[in-house]
Amino acid sequence: MAIEGKDRQRVLETGAQVLSGNLGKTVQRLRKAYNLSLSELAEQSGVAKSIISQIERNETNPTLATIWRLSQALDVSIERVLASGDDEPFIDRSSRADTPILLSDDGKMRLAIIGWIKTVEWLQWYDLRSEPGGVLDSEAHQRGSVECLSVIEGEFEVEVGGVVQAARTGETLRYRCDRPHIVRCIGNAPGRATMVCILKAAVMD
Incomplete structure (x- = not known):
């Protein structure tokens, strides 16, 4: 993959780190x-795959070209991938371009990952926006996990284990997500919500 313009300069500067x-x-x-x-x-x-595994275990010193390809696949800047935790500022800002986006299978729900990447193993949160009729069908998360859906606009319903509950603007649904669960945007209007997933490490048994 070609590296051009400002991105090339950033890579060269980062290479000195x-x-x-x-x-x-x-x-x-x-x-x-x-x-x-x-x-x-x-x-x-x-x-x-073997190289990525070695990188994750800190068993290899990858080239900048390798890090660049990973940063492109993960949709973050190369500086973000290379940044040292000790050097990060107390106030951190993520641009819109640096915010990963997930889409539901039907393409009607859009989830922006707005949570801090360092907490992803125990706390995840998303800005969820949906067209009317959007459906997010999710597999079970790890045992003991809980999800919270706070509706900002529109109306949503959640189905877990055959039980269905709806919530409108200003209301929040909390539910076990360690089993298959479905979130739907119901009604004729678009919907928006904040979704927070608390994994088992932060949930009482």
């Missing part, structure tokens, strides 16, 4: 944020 031990963790957290397997990330980035 010393890669920290946080690189592997960063790649792994980004991959999990997208729910990608090693094989899927390898296919999307063109980087061998």
Whole structure:
């Protein structure tokens, strides 16, 4: 993949940095944020699965070309991938271009990952926007996980284990998400909500 203009300059400047031990963790957290397997990330980035595995375990010092391909596949800037945790500012800003977007299978729901990538293993949150009739059909998360859907606009319903509950603007649904669950945007208007997933590490048994 060609690197042009300002991106080329950024890569050259970043190349002078010393890669920290946080690189592997960063790649792994980004991959999990997208729910990608090693094989899927390898296919999307063109980087061998074995190399990605070694990077995540900090067993190799990858080239800038490899890091660039991974950053493109993970939809983040190369600077974000290479950044050292100790050097990060107290106030961190993510641009719209740096915010990963997920789409439901029907293409009607759009989830922007607005949570901090460092908490993805135990806390995830999203800005959810949906066309009328949008459906998000999700597999079970790890045992003990809970999801919270706070409706900002429109009306949604959640189905878990055959039980269905609806919520309108200003209302919140909380439900176990360690089993298959479905979120639907009902009614004739578009919907918007904040979705927070609290994984087992932060949930009481």
